[in-house]
Amino acid sequence: MPLTREEKAALVADLKDKLSQAQVTVLTDFRGLDVATITKLRKRIREAGGQYKVVKNTLTARAAGEAGIQGLDAYLTGPVALAFGFGDPVAVPKVLTQFIREFKHLEIKGGILQGKVVPPEEIRALADLPPRETLxxxxxxxxxxxxxxLVGVLQGTIRKLVYALDAVREKKAAAAGQA
Known part of the structure; x- marks a missing residue:
C-alpha cells in the first residue's frame, strides 16, 4: 500500500534527524540477503549502538538535502539500506565489514561521515581503525x-646532587674524625 504524503513527510523528518545525529551513516546494497540474515545484521548493529533501516532512495535523497548533505545521489541506485552509527564512528562500519566476510552478499556503496559524503573505500578504512578508546x-x-x-632526567639530576652532598658530608665526617 503506498504511503500517504503525511507519512512520507514524517519519514523524511525522521531520516533527516537520524542523518544529522549519526556520527557515521553507511549505505549498503542488501540484495541477496534473506529476512533472517537482515534481522541478524540489525541485531549486531543495534548492539554496536546503531540502527539499520531500509528506506526508499527518493526519501533518503530528500532527507539528505534537508540535512545539508550534498553528493549522496550517486550512491542511491538500486536497493539501499542505511546503517546509522550514533556513538563510536568506527563501530558500525566494523560490524558491517565483519558481516560481509561472513555472508558475502552485503555491499558497502558509500557513506556519510560527520556530514560529509565519503566513498566506500573510506568506510572500509574506517572499519580498520581501532576503537575510539584505544585511539x-x-x-x-x-x-x-x-x-x-623529563621526570627521569630531573630525578637523575636530583639524585646526582644528593650523592654529591652525601660524599661531601662523608668527607667532612672523615676529616672531623681524624682531627
Missing amino acids: LAQVVGGFQAPLVG
Whole structure:
C-alpha cells in the first residue's frame, strides 16, 4: 500500500534527524540477503549502538538535502539500506565489514561521515581503525612518554646532587674524625 504524503513527510523528518545525529551513516546494497540474515545484521548493529533501516532512495535523497548533505545521489541506485552509527564512528562500519566476510552478499556503496559524503573505500578504512578508546589511549600515551622521560632526567639530576652532598658530608665526617 503506498504511503500517504503525511507519512512520507514524517519519514523524511525522521531520516533527516537520524542523518544529522549519526556520527557515521553507511549505505549498503542488501540484495541477496534473506529476512533472517537482515534481522541478524540489525541485531549486531543495534548492539554496536546503531540502527539499520531500509528506506526508499527518493526519501533518503530528500532527507539528505534537508540535512545539508550534498553528493549522496550517486550512491542511491538500486536497493539501499542505511546503517546509522550514533556513538563510536568506527563501530558500525566494523560490524558491517565483519558481516560481509561472513555472508558475502552485503555491499558497502558509500557513506556519510560527520556530514560529509565519503566513498566506500573510506568506510572500509574506517572499519580498520581501532576503537575510539584505544585511539585516545594511544594519544595519551604519546603525550605521556616525553613527560616520563623529563621526570627521569630531573630525578637523575636530583639524585646526582644528593650523592654529591652525601660524599661531601662523608668527607667532612672523615676529616672531623681524624682531627
